[in-house]
Amino acid sequence: xxxxxKAEGVHKSFGAAHILKGIDLEVAPRxxxxxxxxxxxxxxxxxxxxxxxxxxxxxxxxxxxDLVGYRQKGDRLFELKxxxxxxxxxxxxxxxxxxxxFPHMTALENVMEAPIQVKGEARAVARARAEQLLxxxxxxxxxxxxxxxxxxxxxxxxxxxxxxxMEPKLMLFDEPTSALDPELVGDVLDVMxxxxxxxxxxxxxxxxxxxxREVGDALVFMDDGVVVESGHPxxxxxNPQHDRTKSFLSKVL
Amino acid sequence: MTDKFDKVPGxxxxxxxxxxxxxxxxxxxxxxxxxxxxxxxxxGVVVVGLLAALVYAFSQGNIQWQAVQDKVFDDTVLAGxxxxxxxxxxxxxxxxxxxxxxxxxxxxxxPVTSWVAWLYIWFxxxxxxxxxxxxxxxxxxxxxxxxxxxxxxxEMTDVMTPFMCALLGLALNEAAYMAEIVRAGIQSVDEGQxxxxxxxxxxxxxxxxxxxxxQALRVIIPPTGNEFINMLKTSSLVYAVTYNELLRSTSxxxxxxxxVMEMLFVASIWYIVMTSVFSVGQYYLERRYARGSLRSLxxxxxxxxxxxxxxxxxxxxGGVSA
Ligand SMILES: Nc1ncnc2c1ncn2[C@@H]1O[C@H](COP(=O)(O)OP(=O)(O)OP(=O)(O)O)[C@@H](O)[C@H]1O
Ligand SMILES: [Mg+2]
Numbered sequence: 001x002x003x004x005x006k007a008e009g010v011h012k013s014f015g016a017a018h019i020l021k022g023i024d025l026e027v028a029p030r031x032x033x034x035x036x037x038x039x040x041x042x043x044x045x046x047x048x049x050x051x052x053x054x055x056x057x058x059x060x061x062x063x064x065x066d067l068v069g070y071r072q073k074g075d076r077l078f079e080l081k082x083x084x085x086x087x088x089x090x091x092x093x094x095x096x097x098x099x100x101x102f103p104h105m106t107a108l109e110n111v112m113e114a115p116i117q118v119k120g121e122a123r124a125v126a127r128a129r130a131e132q133l134l135x136x137x138x139x140x141x142x143x144x145x146x147x148x149x150x151x152x153x154x155x156x157x158x159x160x161x162x163x164x165x166m167e168p169k170l171m172l173f174d175e176p177t178s179a180l181d182p183e184l185v186g187d188v189l190d191v192m193x194x195x196x197x198x199x200x201x202x203x204x205x206x207x208x209x210x211x212x213r214e215v216g217d218a219l220v221f222m223d224d225g226v227v228v229e230s231g232h233p234x235x236x237x238x239n240p241q242h243d244r245t246k247s248f249l250s251k252v253l
Numbered sequence: 254m255t256d257k258f259d260k261v262p263g264x265x266x267x268x269x270x271x272x273x274x275x276x277x278x279x280x281x282x283x284x285x286x287x288x289x290x291x292x293x294x295x296x297g298v299v300v301v302g303l304l305a306a307l308v309y310a311f312s313q314g315n316i317q318w319q320a321v322q323d324k325v326f327d328d329t330v331l332a333g334x335x336x337x338x339x340x341x342x343x344x345x346x347x348x349x350x351x352x353x354x355x356x357x358x359x360x361x362x363x364p365v366t367s368w369v370a371w372l373y374i375w376f377x378x379x380x381x382x383x384x385x386x387x388x389x390x391x392x393x394x395x396x397x398x399x400x401x402x403x404x405x406x407x408e409m410t411d412v413m414t415p416f417m418c419a420l421l422g423l424a425l426n427e428a429a430y431m432a433e434i435v436r437a438g439i440q441s442v443d444e445g446q447x448x449x450x451x452x453x454x455x456x457x458x459x460x461x462x463x464x465x466x467x468q469a470l471r472v473i474i475p476p477t478g479n480e481f482i483n484m485l486k487t488s489s490l491v492y493a494v495t496y497n498e499l500l501r502s503t504s505x506x507x508x509x510x511x512x513v514m515e516m517l518f519v520a521s522i523w524y525i526v527m528t529s530v531f532s533v534g535q536y537y538l539e540r541r542y543a544r545g546s547l548r549s550l551x552x553x554x555x556x557x558x559x560x561x562x563x564x565x566x567x568x569x570x571g572g573v574s575a
Contacts, residue, residue, distance in 0.1 A: 051452055082457050090454035100449035104467050114453035117463055159449075166453060 002065045004029045004170055004201045005050060009059035012045055019045050021225035022059065027218070029169075030199045034212040034233060037222035038248055043205045044097075046222070047172050050203070051092045052085050063092060064169060090118060093163030093171040097179050099155040101147040107134060107158045108143040111165045118166065126165070133161040137191050153184030157191055164195075171195065173204040209253055213237055221245045320515040324506060325522060333502030334523045340416070340491065340498060341484045344423035348484075349477065351424065352431025359436055370432065377429035383490050386422035389413060390494040419491035419498075427484060434476045438469035471542045478535030482528050489524075499523055 005027040012020035019042045027033045035043050048054045049061060052069040061068045069085060070077045080088070101110050111130035115121040134140050137157035147155050156176055163171060173192065177185040189211050196202060196215050206212060212219055216233040221240075229236055229245045237253075240246045324330055358370035377385070393409035400406045442465045450460040489500040500520050507516030540553070552560065 053448055053451060086451070086454045086456045089452055092452070094449075094452040096445060096449065098445055100443075100445040102446065102449070102464055102468075104471075113463065114455065117459055118454040162453070 003027060003062070004031070004064055005033075005203065006062040007046075007059065008061075010046070010049060010056050010061055011058035012042070012049060012054060012056050019225050020049070020056070023222075023225075023227060025220060025227060025230070027201065027203060029201050031201055031217045032196045032215050033201075033203045034216040034219040035203060035205045035222060036207070036209075036212065036219065036248075036252075037228075041222045042225045043222055044174050047094075047174050047203065047205055050170075050172060051089050051094055063088070086118070090166055091169050093166060093168035095156070095159050095163055095171070095173045095176045097175045099147070099152070099159045099179075101155055101159055101162070103147050106144050106146055107139065107150065107161075110147070110158055111162045114162070115165050130161070130165060133164055134158070136164075136194075137161045138187065151184060152180045153187050156180065156188050160188070160191055160195075169201065171200055171202045173202060173206070175205050175207065178207055207252060209237060209249075221248065223248070316518075317512060317515055320510070320512045321518050321522075324503075324512075324516065324519050327506070327519075329502050329506060330499070330519055330523070333497060333499040334527070336497060336502075337485065337488050337499040337523075338527065340419050340423065340496065341481070341488045344420055344427055344488070345481050345484050347420070347424035348427025348431050348480075351428035353435050355428060355432035356435035356439060359432060360439060374429045374432055377426050378433075382422065382426045382487060383493065385426055386418060386491060386494050389418040389422050390415075415491075415494050415496035418494040419488070419496040422491065422494065423484065423488060427480065430480060431477070434473055434480070435469070438471075438473035439465060441472045442468045474542050475535075475539055478531070478538065482531055482535070485527050485531070486524060489520075 003026040005025075007023045007025050010020055010023040011018070023046060035046070037043050045054060049056050050063065050068065055069060066088065067077075068088065069080055071080060072078075101107075102113065105113060108127070108130050111133055112123070112126040115126040115129070116123060131140065131143060134143050137160055139154055139157055139161070142150060142154060142158075147158070150158065156179075160176075176192070177188050180188065185208070189208065192202070192204070192211070193215055204212075204216070212233045218230065219233040219236050220230040221228050221236060221242075221244075223244050229240060229242050236245065237249065240249055355370045355373060358366040359374070361367055390413070392413055396409050398406065399409050399412050446464050446468065447460055450464040451457075455463065488498055491498055492501045492504075495501070503516040503520040504513075507513040510516075536553075
């Protein structure tokens, strides 16, 4: 079985700043893969490399067996065209910390947009599925509202529905609940839990250790651009082996 | 809204009350003497007085009001107003189209196109539009013949008709200003929007068209409306290149009929009519593009009139919640 995501020695720098210093990891299909680590350790950067929002400087990154952002012929790499990169991204959903809903579209239109524009789906088909997805995240009554008329938790659930509308095989979550008021976190986590139960492959950057322990199948602790420790969430969270992991967990737990 | 009222009669006493219906007594409405706004009344009277004096002065001036009345719907005047409208609309369309191209060039990663756009904007914003019009008008002095090899060849004076001078002069100048407006609009859209769109698999072109430009429009439209209203008035400068727009056609009547001021009044009337009509149009356009950015749409002018009237009177305002 090929890994859904496979990273081999991934490096990333912004100018002189070396952010990712050789990341190796594998995410199996249907796995909920949690990524934790202190601020600035490169979690978001790594996530953004997976769908090529950032270009890596060294190493190899595969999604479902395909090289991300490049085509390899012999031992030479060719950059993919804009349209080819877009084609790869169709199968990878992403949910952002700040939601990034399209403010000029209603919740329903946000969810319908990509299937129509990217897949060329018929409006009626896209609308029916968008309504279904909004229902699934518990927002069928908010379909006609603009994002500015929704709470943070509602916006984030619309954002999840928007990503799901493309029927991705992999979902990336970048701290989906850290911009939310505490009482709104639960609704979003419930939706994510439901997704995990349905067998979606998910990579989740999170500070919600409870979620990681309950739902996660694997957990990686990252610090300063390297993977420090990995394993089953229960083991890493209750019995960390490295000092850096211990000191991080003592601060967040 | 409603729960505010619901909570008032409830509260801790609700448990003590034996019958629930007894507690739902409406709270007593406040009856107070409102503050008297004497200052508003005094300044209002003073301003109205000054206005009356001004009207009186004009009625006593040496003005042939009959001439103004006769000439407002004169065929020549109407034709002039029509040309003003035509040249303004065409110059604006051309200016916007060119401005969008220049803005995209300016933001492009290619340093050559970015620099060319910068140079264009620098020149056309740095020189007065009046000078630019005269430059086009006198082009024949340095290039007597327009010769584009294998494609086109003609006398420059035949190509550079007053209409062409006016159109090029106004449009090329406008493009420089529009370029800056469009660029600011595109840059005002949050980067997260582009990222979200890319992450969904939209190409760069689709992202620009479906996500960035619609949001940029909200920023672009208000100043563009102002630009157009300015254009209506700036177009009077094409008088200089002998294009027969509103100012030129009215002044010609004025100088032959010894009614100079009267004809300037006529011109002013039409300028005001045109700018007023487009201001209203602009207002509703802005309202349309505010969709999604505000929790509720701003008031229409009529709704605002009602609010203003209510603010002036002392009576508590009734149905202005709009
Ligand atoms: N576009 C960029 N240009 C320059 N530096 C960047 C850029 N994006 C991220 N960085 C830097 O890379 C480092 C890692 O950032 P990243 O966002 O990946 O951290 P993170 O682990 O997600 O942290 P947090 O928990 O705060 O979100 C930071 O020091 C940040 O300043
Ligand atoms: Mg981050």
